[in-house]
Amino acid sequence: MLGLITTPNGSAPLELREVAEPQPQRNEALVAVHAFSLNRGELRSIRNYDGWIPGQDVAGVVLQQAADGNGPPAGARVVALTDEFAWAQRVAVSAHRMAVLSDNVSFAQAATLPVAGLTALRTLRHGAPLLGKRVLITGAAGGVGTLAVQLAARSGARVTAVVGRAERGAGMRELGAREVVAGIDKAQGRFGLILESAGGASLAHAIRLVEPKGTVVVYGNSSGEPTTLAFADFRGAPNSRVQSFSYFYSEAEDRFAPDLVLLVSLIADGSLRPLIGVERSWRDIATVAEQLRDRRVAGKAVLMVD
Numbered sequence: 369m370l371g372l373i374t375t376p377n378g379s380a381p382l383e384l385r386e387v388a389e390p391q392p393q394r395n396e397a398l399v400a401v402h403a404f405s406l407n408r409g410e411l412r413s414i415r416n417y418d419g420w421i422p423g424q425d426v427a428g429v430v431l432q433q434a435a436d437g438n439g440p441p442a443g444a445r446v447v448a449l450t451d452e453f454a455w456a457q458r459v460a461v462s463a464h465r466m467a468v469l470s471d472n473v474s475f476a477q478a479a480t481l482p483v484a485g486l487t488a489l490r491t492l493r494h495g496a497p498l499l500g501k502r503v504l505i506t507g508a509a510g511g512v513g514t515l516a517v518q519l520a521a522r523s524g525a526r527v528t529a530v531v532g533r534a535e536r537g538a539g540m541r542e543l544g545a546r547e548v549v550a551g552i553d554k555a556q557g558r559f560g561l562i563l564e565s566a567g568g569a570s571l572a573h574a575i576r577l578v579e580p581k582g583t584v585v586v587y588g589n590s591s592g593e594p595t596t597l598a599f600a601d602f603r604g605a606p607n608s609r610v611q612s613f614s615y616f617y618s619e620a621e622d623r624f625a626p627d628l629v630l631l632v633s634l635i636a637d638g639s640l641r642p643l644i645g646v647e648r649s650w651r652d653i654a655t656v657a658e659q660l661r662d663r664r665v666a667g668k669a670v671l672m673v674d
C-alpha cells in the first residue's frame with residue numbers, strides 16, 4: 369500500500385511511498401483511509417522523525433472488524449483516532465476509538481473531528497456549565513477554534529473569538545461568536561472560561577482576563593513563545609486557575625468512542641459545521657502544510673486519500 373513517510377532531510381517533509389501493510393492486534397479493526405486532517409502540532413512532529421508514518425485523524429471504511437468482535441463491522445463508514453500511522457491507504461484502529469458515520473456526514477467533515485473536535489469539546493468541559501458564561505477563545509479561526517466557537521455557542525456561552533488579524537474574523541459571527549477581536553488585547557471585561565493556544569504574551573494577557581473562580585485552559589503554544597507570569601497577574605481573579613490539557617489523556621480511554629459519536633451526531637443534525645478551509649489530495653500535503661504553517665487555512669486542512 370502507499371503511505372506518507374517523513375523525510376525531514378529530503379527536499380519535501382514527506383514522501384508518498386510503498387509501505388508495509390498494518391497488522392491489526394485482536395482489539396483493532398483494519399480501516400481503509402479516505403480522508404485525514406492535518407493539525408498544527410503535526411507540523412512540528414513531521415520534522416522530528418525520519419521514516420515515520422504520522423497521522424491521528426482517520427475517516428474511512430472498515431475493511432475488517434476487530435478480531436475480538438468489538439467495534440463497527442466491515443463495511444461501516446467510520447471516524448477514528450489513532451496514535452500514528454493514519455497517513456496511509458490502510459490503518460489499524462482500536463475498536464474503542466471509532467464511531468460510525470451517519471450517511472449525511474462526509475469523510476472530509478469526519479476527518480476534522482478526532483484531534484480538533486475532541487480538543488474543542490473537552491477543553492470546553494472545563495468551563496461547564498456554559499449556559500450564559502462568557503468564553504474567550506484564542507486561535508478562533510483555526511481548526512480547534514472554529515469547532516470550539518460553535519460548540520460553546522450551542523451550549524449557551526457568550527463567545528468572544530480572538531483572531532490574529534481582522535480578515536481572519538470573517539464568518540466568526542455565523543459560527544456563533546458574539547464578539548470578534550483582532551488580538552486578545554482588544555477583548556473587554558472578564559471571562560469565566562478562556563481557551564488559550566497561542567502562548568507567549570497571549571497567555572499572559574489571558575490570565576489578566578479571567579474571572580474570579582474562572583479557568584484558563586492552556587492547550588497549545590502556537591507562537592512558540594514562553595510566558596512570564598507573576599502572582600499579581602491574578603489580581604482581581606481570586607481562586608481562578610490555569611488548567612493544562614492534552615486530548616489523549618484528558619479523559620478515560622473508554623470515552624473516545626462516545627465523544628466521537630456525540631461530535632458526529634452534532635454534524636448530522638446540522639448543529640456543528642466543520643469549516644474546511646482547504647481540501648486537497650494527500651499528494652499535495654507539502655503545499656497544505658506550508659499554508660497551515662503560514663496561517664492561511666481558515667478552519668481545518670483536510671487531505672483526501674485519492
Ligand SMILES: NC(=O)c1ccc[n+]([C@@H]2O[C@H](COP(=O)([O-])OP(=O)(O)OC[C@H]3O[C@@H](n4cnc5c(N)ncnc54)[C@H](OP(=O)(O)O)[C@@H]3O)[C@@H](O)[C@H]2O)c1
Nearest residue numbers: 408409507510511512531532536565588589590591614615
Ligand atoms: N493540547 C492538546 O491536546 C492539543 C490538541 C490540538 C491542538 N493543540 C494545539 O493547539 C493549537 C491550535 O491547534 P489548531 O489545530 O487549531 O491550529 P491551527 O488550525 O493552526 O489554528 C491556530 C490558530 O492560532 C492562531 N495563532 C495565534 N498566534 C499564532 C502564532 N504565533 N502562530 C501560529 N498561529 C497563531 C492562528 O490565528 P489566525 O488564523 O487568526 O492568524 C490560527 O488560526 C496548536 O498550537 C496545537 O498544537 C493542542
